[in-house]
Amino acid sequence: MSQPLLEAANVSHSFDTLLFSDVNFTLSPSQSTAIVGRSGSGKSTLLHIFSTFMKPDEGKVILLGHDLDILDDEEVESLRRYDIGIIFQFHYLFKGMSALENISVATMLSGEQIDHTILKKLEIDHLMGHKTSELSGGEQQRVSIARVLSKKPRIIFADEPTGNLDKETAELVMNVLLNYTKETGAGLLLVTHDESIASRCDSTCKLADKMLKEEV
Numbered sequence: 001m002s003q004p005l006l007e008a009a010n011v012s013h014s015f016d017t018l019l020f021s022d023v024n025f026t027l028s029p030s031q032s033t034a035i036v037g038r039s040g041s042g043k044s045t046l047l048h049i050f051s052t053f054m055k056p057d058e059g060k061v062i063l064l065g066h067d068l069d070i071l072d073d074e075e076v077e078s079l080r081r082y083d084i085g086i087i088f089q090f091h092y093l094f095k096g097m098s099a100l101e102n103i104s105v106a107t108m109l110s111g112e113q114i115d116h117t118i119l120k121k122l123e124i125d126h127l128m129g130h131k132t133s134e135l136s137g138g139e140q141q142r143v144s145i146a147r148v149l150s151k152k153p154r155i156i157f158a159d160e161p162t163g164n165l166d167k168e169t170a171e172l173v174m175n176v177l178l179n180y181t182k183e184t185g186a187g188l189l190l191v192t193h194d195e196s197i198a199s200r201c202d203s204t205c206k207l208a209d210k211m212l213k214e215e216v
C-alpha cells in the first residue's frame with residue numbers, strides 16, 4: 001500500500017461558530033475525491049486547511065509526509081512551489097502578460113518545462129501569444145489550469161474549478177485533471193456544486209451538519 005498524499009485526523013475549525021469538527025480524510029496517489037456541500041458549509045475553509053493556507057483549531061494534517069503543524073515557512077514555501085497545485089474558481093493571472101508568459105512564470109519557479117501536450121488537451125495551445133486580458137473567462141481559466149499542471153504537482157486542490165465554465169468546457173477540464181492524476185499518480189481534491197462533476201471522481205464526501213462523510 002503506497003503512502004497517502006494527504007491524511008487529516010480529527011480536524012475541527014470555528015469562526016464565530018463551529019464550522020466542522022472531527023474531520024478525518026485520506027487521499028491516496030492517483031485518487032480523485034470531490035467534496036460537496038451547501039454554500040457556507042466550510043468546503044473552502046477545509047481546502048485551505050488541507051493545502052497549507054490555514055491552520056485548523058484542532059487536529060492533524062499530514063501533507064506529502066509533512067506534519068503541517070511543525071513545518072517552517074521555508075518548507076511551506078517549497079511545498080507550494082513544487083508539490084501542490086491550487087486551482088481557484090477565479091483565476092489569478094497576470095493581465096499584462098501573454099498566456100505563455102503566465103505559464104512560464106510557474107515553470108521557471110518549479111524548474112519544469114512547459115508541457116505542450118497539456119496545452120493541446122486544454123485546447124489553448126493556439127492562444128499562447130495572446131495577452132490574458134484579451135481571452136474569454138473560460139480561456140483564462142484553462143490557462144490558469146495549464147499553469148498549475150505545468151509545474152507537475154503531486155497533489156491538486158481545486159475549489160469550484162468548473163464553476164464558471166459551460167458544460168462542454170467543464171467536461172474537457174475534468175478529462176484533463178483526471179487524466180493527469182492517472183498518468184502521474186497525483187491526487188485530486190476538488191470542491192464542486194455540480195453532481196455530474198462530482199460523479200466523475202473516484203469518491204465523494206459531503207460536508208453537512210458540521211461533519212465530513214463519505215457518500216456511498
Ligand SMILES: Nc1ncnc2c1ncn2[C@@H]1O[C@H](COP(=O)(O)OP(=O)(O)O)[C@@H](O)[C@H]1O
Pocket residue numbers: 015016019037038039040041042043044045046
Ligand atoms: N476568514 C474568515 N473569517 C470569518 N468567517 C469566515 C472566514 N472564512 C469563511 N468564513 C465563514 O465560514 C463559513 C464557511 O465558509 P466557506 O469555507 O467559504 O464555505 P463554502 O466554501 O462551503 O461555501 C461561512 O459562513 C463564511 O462566512
Ligand SMILES: [Mg+2]
Pocket residue numbers: 043044045159
Ligand atoms: Mg467555497
